Amino acid sequence: GTQFTSGMWEQYTSDKSLAYKLVPIRHHEGNITERAIRTVEDQLRCYLKDQPHKTWYNYLQDIENNLNQVPHDTTEATPMWAHQGRQPSRPWENILHLKNTTTIPQQKIRENITRNRHRKLRKTNNSRKFTSLNVGDLVLIDQTTISDASKKVMAKLLPRREGPWVISQRCGRNSYELSDVNTGRIRGIFHINQLYKYTNPRHELLT
Incomplete structure (x- = not known):
């Protein structure tokens, strides 16, 4: 916290x-x-x-x-x-x-x-797959929004992952600082096990 x-x-x-x-x-x-x-x-x-x-x-x-x-x-x-x-x-x-x-x-x-x-x-x-990420890479993270009855939001119906976020800094061997792609707002520091490399959609309608 x-x-x-x-x-x-x-x-x-x-x-x-x-x-x-x-x-x-x-x-x-x-x-x-x-x-x-x-x-x-x-x-x-x-x-x-x-x-x-x-x-x-x-x-x-x-x-x-x-x-x-x-x-x-x-x-x-x-x-x-x-x-x-x-x-x-x-x-x-x-x-x-x-x-x-x-x-x-x-x-x-x-x-x-x-x-x-x-x-x-x-x-x-x-059983572990080792992945290497670099500053500037785009990644997704698991959805962290919780259900909110007042806003009529159900967590189970939200996308499983949120992003993409950009890696702005490497913090140690396995942790990365993520930022908003457009504003640069810092999202937080995440362990590499929590990150999923983002792949740009092949079709423009999916962007």
């Missing part, structure tokens, strides 16, 4: 000696926080299936406990063990007098993180 590009935010992070990075809008893959948020949302959907949505905050403690007490794909360990060095207490262990021996050394956790990251990276790259 725009609050993260404000002068007040920049001053606050500077005063606190905090380094932060910005990612293109609507590109959740660039923000590792989004993955954790998605997991929380999935669990909230389960808790709120037959409950009023406004009560969502009542279940946050349960969700936190759930996430801290199950092994994660990347570390292959529970967050409780990875961060605090102790395993969660299981009710059945007390009943059956079992001893929890599923401890994982910290070095092993680091190795798991590295191995699983590389595995996921290879899988992603194998």
Whole structure:
């Protein structure tokens, strides 16, 4: 949101000696926080299936406990063990007098993180098509207009993509600033995965 590009935010992070990075809008893959948020949302959907949505905050403690007490794909360990060095207490262990021996050394956790990251990276790259765009190219972006009953606009009936917009600047390796072709008004910064190269229609009636 725009609050993260404000002068007040920049001053606050500077005063606190905090380094932060910005990612293109609507590109959740660039923000590792989004993955954790998605997991929380999935669990909230389960808790709120037959409950009023406004009560969502009542279940946050349960969700936190759930996430801290199950092994994660990347570390292959529970967050409780990875961060605090102790395993969660299981009710059945007390009943059956079992001893929890599923401890994982910290070095092993680091190795798991590295191995699983590389595995996921290879899988992603194998299915990804790399595209190169240049300043001056025309592109389309996904339609972002939402339905508005007052204006009698239905998002589902709008064109799937909007544009064309012109690439006015390259921002980093995979992000581009888009501008209006006629006025130069900046549309925003978008990740390359959100862009579709524009091809001029072959017939003048389609322009």
